Amino acid sequence: MSVLEKPAAPAAAAPPQPPKRWKRHEVIAGYGFLTPWLIGFFGLTAVPMLASLYLSFTRYNLFGAPEWIGLDNYLLLFEDPQFRQAAKVTLMYAVIGTPLKLAAALAIAMLLNSKRRGQGFYRSVFYAPSLIGASVSIAIVWRALFIDDGIVDRIGSGVGLDWGGWIGNPSLVMPMFVLLTTWQFGAPMVIFLAGLKQVPNELYEAAAVDGAGRWRKFVSITLPMLSPVIFFNLLLEAIHSFQIFSSAFIISNGTGAPAGSSLFYTLYLYLRGFQDFRMGYASAMAWVLVLVVGALTFVMFKTSNAWVHYGGDER
Template sequence: MTQTLTRHRGTAAAPPARAPRRRGADTRAGYTFLLPWLLGFILLTVGPMLSSLYLSFTNYNLFEAPKWIGLDNYTSLFQDERFLQSVGVTLGYVVFGTPLKLAAALAVALLLNNATRGQGFYRSAFYAPSLIGASVSIAIVWKAMFGDQGPVDQGLSFFGINLGGWVGNPSMTMPMMILLTVWQFGAPMVIFLAGLKQIPQELYEAASVDGAGRFRKFVNITFPMLSPVVFFNLLLETIHAFQIFASAYIISNGEGGPAGSTLFYTLYLYLRGFSDFRMGYASAMAWLLVIVVGVITLIFFRTSKSWVHYSGDSK
């Protein structure tokens, strides 16, 4: 009897003894599968970031060894008129382009959410520009469309509006760039549409019983329930707007013209680093952009508490 109890106790105690070894094996297996990503992250992301941080405090022209100059690159930025111009151009693009893009995306998402026929076709058609809109070929086509002999200018001339082309007109290049980013509203539209599908229809039915119209339903139901999705799209598109480069480079022939009207921040960074060979200066610009985007992101998260409402929040 005693031997039987001892045998059973030994059997019951065995699994806990093997559990730590099993967890250790699972941990090692997990890190083994993560190893390629970790190596890529360290060698291709963290390493270059730390290198550029060091270069931002040096005078480096790609051909000679970096020379430590401290904060001179950062102080020189605010004495550079073209740098200040690039900041103004980029902020104008972000402030006007991002809200218009999100407004267009939300408007089309609301229309598609109520559509009963051809939803798949319309979703694909509206999303297509987001797949090809950032490519070099589309930027070339866009430049040709808004040139002095392009179809847009010729169409406006038919109505007596002679602009002489948008590309060469400093006052029209920014609206042209904003139109390009608004045209690429497909990605936020799909996210908005997914959020709209998650709103319970019972809320709209109850509002209809109370006599609420479409505007009141949007203000009191749709937007509050959709506010987390709005916040996500706003944050993502703001960050993307600060990173605009390819279309500005193609449309301005890599010069930021005319009269600096398309001299976006990243384009000027590229010109400083790879045209003027001032890689230390360009690195300082890159890190300043990282800091600014980080601060804006922090502000978004801090202020979101007052207008972003989650379904699980308790009041």
């Protein structure tokens, strides 16, 4: 062997492998911890979903045996004017309410991002409506505020605006529901606030040296850096907007009045299933909603590559 050649280093010893029986015990323990979740998933989610899928192809009134009718329920949906009205109302609510809610959440998050005395208190105050906003009690209070001769109507009359109650006015019902969902901006606000904490301050300092103003910093730094958070909030709030039920049921007294202006999709599904006992028809409505939300989610993920920028992207 040449003097210039170094002897090969001895191969590193392989780490000792645990006995197979240990691995088996770990797998058993893991499934043991998962068992409660698996029971809940199959018992409360998967099996009921499969049952509703079967019922959507049947005529079923809760009291007799399901009668197979094929695609008749799905075909009847698109001939039902109330179904189209419910889809229209829900889509309008999602298109208007979701962006306004996220805009309010982002604006308040940016205000709370700066260090100031009592910051924790202000965060708690702004988050509080999200803890109680979807409850029945808040829906009852909201109805009392906007009925004819309610507080909001009295304030309007005091400044010369005769609304006659928002709940009884078909043109004002949707703004009332949009205002309610916008008021519940606490959850996306907290997520935006966490995202703002991750934006490096050096980017703003460099932009200030280049002469960028607040608007330029917001457009060129804040929005691109927050794009994953915006996408996450947008996806969640869009899905939630299709699930509105309790506030619509309480405020409209379970009727969708006036003139169907508060007939949201889930409310109409409830009326057909538990008022008319057309469970097959209601199940078909539920699966149409699942397909619509699934398609919306798919489209959002596919289009996110054009505007969502993650750390390490070269775009």
